[in-house]
Amino acid sequence: VRSLNTSRSAATNPSSRKPRIRAVQKKLAAEGVDAFLVTHLPNIFYLCGFTGSNGILSLSQSGATLFTDGRYTVQARDEAHGAASVQITKGSLLAAAAETLRRQRHRRVAFEPAHITVAQQSALDRASGGRIRWTGWHGVIESLRAVKDAHELAIMRAAAQLACDVFQQIIPFVKPGARESDLAAEIEYSMRKKGATGPSFETIIASGPRAALPHARPTSKLLRKNELVVFDLGVILGHYCSDLTRTVHLGRASSRVRRWYRAVLEAQQAARVVVRPGVTAGEVDQAVRKVLRGYRLERRFIHSTGHGLGLEVHETLRLARGEKTPLVPGNVITIEPGVYIEGVGGIRIEDDVVVTETGSEVLTTAGREFLEL
Ligand SMILES: [Mn+2]
Numbered sequence: 001v002r003s004l005n006t007s008r009s010a011a012t013n014p015s016s017r018k019p020r021i022r023a024v025q026k027k028l029a030a031e032g033v034d035a036f037l038v039t040h041l042p043n044i045f046y047l048c049g050f051t052g053s054n055g056i057l058s059l060s061q062s063g064a065t066l067f068t069d070g071r072y073t074v075q076a077r078d079e080a081h082g083a084a085s086v087q088i089t090k091g092s093l094l095a096a097a098a099e100t101l102r103r104q105r106h107r108r109v110a111f112e113p114a115h116i117t118v119a120q121q122s123a124l125d126r127a128s129g130g131r132i133r134w135t136g137w138h139g140v141i142e143s144l145r146a147v148k149d150a151h152e153l154a155i156m157r158a159a160a161q162l163a164c165d166v167f168q169q170i171i172p173f174v175k176p177g178a179r180e181s182d183l184a185a186e187i188e189y190s191m192r193k194k195g196a197t198g199p200s201f202e203t204i205i206a207s208g209p210r211a212a213l214p215h216a217r218p219t220s221k222l223l224r225k226n227e228l229v230v231f232d233l234g235v236i237l238g239h240y241c242s243d244l245t246r247t248v249h250l251g252r253a254s255s256r257v258r259r260w261y262r263a264v265l266e267a268q269q270a271a272r273v274v275v276r277p278g279v280t281a282g283e284v285d286q287a288v289r290k291v292l293r294g295y296r297l298e299r300r301f302i303h304s305t306g307h308g309l310g311l312e313v314h315e316t317l318r319l320a321r322g323e324k325t326p327l328v329p330g331n332v333i334t335i336e337p338g339v340y341i342e343g344v345g346g347i348r349i350e351d352d353v354v355v356t357e358t359g360s361e362v363l364t365t366a367g368r369e370f371l372e373l
Contacts, residue, residue: 021083035061095123271306285319
């Protein structure tokens with residue numbers, strides 16, 4: 001596990017970059033677009049392996065250039081080696097990239113509308129001197145990223161396992177008197193000790209009535225007997241995210257709480273079972289809602305069933321009502337139904353699931369039985 005995080009060859013895997021860049025270049029040729037300016041850092045990493053905090057990747061039909069600043073002179077050449085040539089720039093990267101495009105007489109250039117500010121767009125317009133026709137490409141790299149290869153899946157399997165190990169390890173500390181924020185600190189420390197780069201999002205620990213808030217931040221509140229506690233945590237390992245939710249109860253739960261737990265677990269299981277190629281994201285969401293409806297709890301489920309997972313903790317693929325996108329092998333999604341009862345508490349169970357050729361593989365193996373601690 002540790003080697004995935006520290007070894008650059010595993011993290012950047014240069015052999016996988018070229019086909020990705022070629023796929024974009026093919027699209028450029030097919031659509032008669034001269035170049036594509038990639039401004040979203042996870043997309044840049046995906047295409048050329050660069051991990052710095054300031055960069056723009058310019059792809060033309062025949063080449064790839066990474067624009068970055070002097071701090072990354074050595075790192076950029078090292079990481080993007082074999083995928084893109086590197087141009088170290090003083091001042092605005094966008095202006096440098098646009099000027100280069102203009103010099104190369106490119107006329108039609110695509111950009112990422114979801115990953116550029118209004119100010120940056122007008123800077124691009126100025127730098128290109130009105131000679132470039134800009135065209136918005138929505139989610140082009142994101143759709144490539146939605147299908148993981150075997151190498152990415154191996155890393156994500158390890159990231160999911162690491163999150164499960166952290167959760168198992170924290171259970172002995174979950175008892176009345178423990179502070180939410182202390183448990184969060186313990187969890188995030190444990191992630192790093194086990195080789196993670198860090199949490200993939202701010203760890204959620206929500207006890208008692210606070211468990212009714214799906215995105216509660218840990219507070220100074222102490223855990224008490226007869227409370228539900230929701231743990232939602234994930235790690236970044238080798239650049240890839242995991243996302244795990246488990247809910248426990250302190251002391252013996254009432255029959256009402258047990259029924260809620262059974263409903264969420266059944267709904268989650270029903271959704272996991274329907275996952276296979278060809279099934280739409282909306283159908284997975286429906287599987288959850290159907291079970292919760294049977295328990296008359298559908299109105300207590302106040303978010304969508306899940307999301308795509310990968311270099312970012314929320315990425316392309318929304319498992320929500322009416323989503324028509326069919327699942328394909330290599331998709332990695334979360335399945336995370338919950339019920340939330342204001343003033344009382346909440347229950348959520350979340351797993352990371354890969355769509356395989358024949359069905360699915362669950363990456364998060366932590367037990368789902370109701371823990372009454
Ligand atoms: Mn999630």
